[in-house]
Amino acid sequence: MGRSAWTAGLMLAAMVGLAACGDGGPKADLPNPDPFPSTYEPYPSDAFSLVGATILTGTGERIENGVVTVSGGRIVRVGAADDVRQVQGITEVDAAGKVITPGVIDIHSHLGVYPSPSFDSTSDGNEATAPNTAGVWAENSVWPQDPGFTRALAGGVTSLQILPGSANLFGGRSVVLKNVPARTVQAMKFPGAPYGMKMACGENPKRVYGDQGGPSTRMGNMRGYREGFQAAKEYARGWTKYENNPEGDPPARDLANETIAGVLSGDVLLHMHCYRADEIAQILDLSKEYGFKVSAFHHAVEAYKVADLLAENDVCAAIWADWWGFKLEAYDATPANAALVVAQPGGCAVIHSDSELGIQRLNQEAAKAMADGARFGIDIEPEQAIAWITANPAKAMGILDETGTIEPGKMADLVVWDGDPFSVYTKAERVFIDGALMYDANDPAVSPRTDFELGQRGNGGTGGAGQ
């Protein structure tokens, strides 16, 4: 893949807080790679153990009568209750009869950029003014007061990726958030999460730009991608040259090229909206032509037709359980899509929402996809299927080292379900983010309500999140 020195240098500079590196000579005046830094801080939590629950760890393991211990906002141990000794100073919480999973992660959400209320004045998800808007950043559109965040929390969602829409070939940067209510988007940003870039195949870009100068065809789409990557490659070359020999003025900065160059260097993860199998195969070739990696194909309704190609290339298919027919490129759907993807050795399925309603019950969506696999003779256990909404999205979002499974050292992002999470009747009872209890279905005081809903008539419900 060949990381370019200058973007790698940018990441290093960001990590150690330096504006530039070098020894003696003129210092390169490099762009700040993190102009809107995360100000998220975990909320306080005590050390506690959840005891007696069934635990689906997200790693494919199932532990009956298990214990998860949390301290300092991190998971410090997980195992069978018999094997774990009680530790002084750690509160024991009875979780018998419950099921504990990693916090749910949605890889494809437009919360905040297409919020409720859905007014023209809040429609901030598609910068549909040019086919390449890689220079826009979704976080600059996220409205933290979107009530959808609170509803998603009640569904167990602890982290989510907010993407720009799919009108453009290059839609712009995504942002990964922790689902913790905040006044600012910076205070929701997942610390250290890599950026993503949204691209789109097929119908949408050609529909939007067909009478606005193009692209108006799929071949026009592909030309647009190649021109975008070519320009970014040349742009990156200029910066590398400057960085190696920082004499004179730095190259002119271009935000679009900078983001695409991040994809070429591997620092920015590519999330490609692509329904059709034939287009997926062409994008995989494009990725080889320019030496980048696709992190996930989103809305890959036809992933099952090229499940072997996806597995060979180590690319996840981020899909719905059963959506179909809303557009022609979503016509060849099968509810066995996820099962057929994971039936390939090394296959990676992610169940995503792309919906402010679907995000509230991704557990049910995974349950349907699991059961539909069984209908076609592909048996998948709940401890495997849970990874579709936890570990696998974390992997494709570049945050698996920090969350997505229940393993010691990881963020204590946990959901305590009041029963089998693959049942329609089950609800998230308690949701922990970094060890802090952010939602309790039985305690209206532990349920966020956004500013927009405060003081309005009619918000009887359960008090905010679970409404």
Place this chain on the structure above:
Amino acid sequence: MIRTLLATAASASLLAAAAQAQTYAITNARALMTGTASSPADAEGVTIVVRRGRIEAMGPNVRIPSNAEVIDAAGGYVTPGLFAAVSALGLEEIGLNREGNDRSAEEDVGLSVSFDAADGFYEATTAIPVARAAGVTRAYVAPDPGDDLFGGCGMVVTLSGGDEPIVERCVAQTVSLGYAGAAREGDSRLAAMARLRRALADARAYQDDPDRYAETYEAGRLAAADAAALVPLLTGEQKMLAFVNGASDIKRVLAMAEEYGIDLVIYGAAEAHLVAEEIAAAGVPVVVDPVKNLPYQFEQLGATLEAPAILEAAGVTVAFYDDDIAYTHNLGLLTQLAGNAVANGMSYNGALSAITMGPARIWGQDDRFGLIGPGRTADLVVWDGDPLEVTSNPVAVFIDGEEMSLENRQKALTERYRDLTRGDRPFAYRD
């Protein structure tokens, strides 16, 4: 489910030839939605005898006819066929592409009152076999208001795939009110309601004297054909299916319906639970999306997952629909909607009724559909688990007493691509 054939004559070829005449006995069934519409019950360990399209008998000790094909439900659930309360089934093969969507007219063609869903119904739609395999047997098909206040008249269809898909034509006229009405009438609720009243006044004038209506016609009034199309609302021959969400808008529509003597059904109805008592008193049924709990507009600020339970408690006839992904192509998700209603406080029978008896009652079909009982149409679904559970699926579906194929395009695609190894011929040669 175990299947046995009692009758030796009932070989496979004969079965195919005489499908319509086949007699079935579904034994060892846990039948749901038995009893009466107002008080549905369960019946365990029963046999259901199906003959000549109808349920002939049901009970623990009924005699199984000697020529019956016996289907052992093995204690599993049997429900009435699911009934989609509002959909665009057959009006949109492809939702977002204009070539595949006839739900509404793109521009105001001036005649939408007299649109008839039957004129756009595509009976070969692939959405029917997909929905049928998920247990849906009947649907109400509504045209949408496009740029106009009115959508035209909708109809009840069967999902049997037979030659006569339409059960009843022109059952109700669709009308958009509240914000949806305002958006079509100068961005003002005032304008939308005034327009509706004027249209009803025109229909009344036409009803009184069609000749005089034509003679005194002036610009701005409904064209004669449209006025004529609204007359059945005034006579009660058709219902008004009004899309309306806000509590205050619902109250205005209730008052208007009373004033004109209109048989009203409301859908959308995000805040109906806030005026549940008034709705119950007016005897108006409500079609809601039980999981739509976000304030998309101010008129939906009260939207809550608890709405179905509150409406049920007030005695309102409730049915479920989804105006998004499950409006046409995923009608099988009605069970998931109902399951979520149960998870949020509605009774199990209330939620199951909202996807069976409720819609049947709303569309005047409750003498035939929506319940399991002797004499009723044999629309039945045998399930492999709790029908409202997301992991459950039908194992057998009957419409008009005939066992339906559960095959569909999705299954064919799955079979074609389940093995991706390169064969002797391309994938296109596989079944």
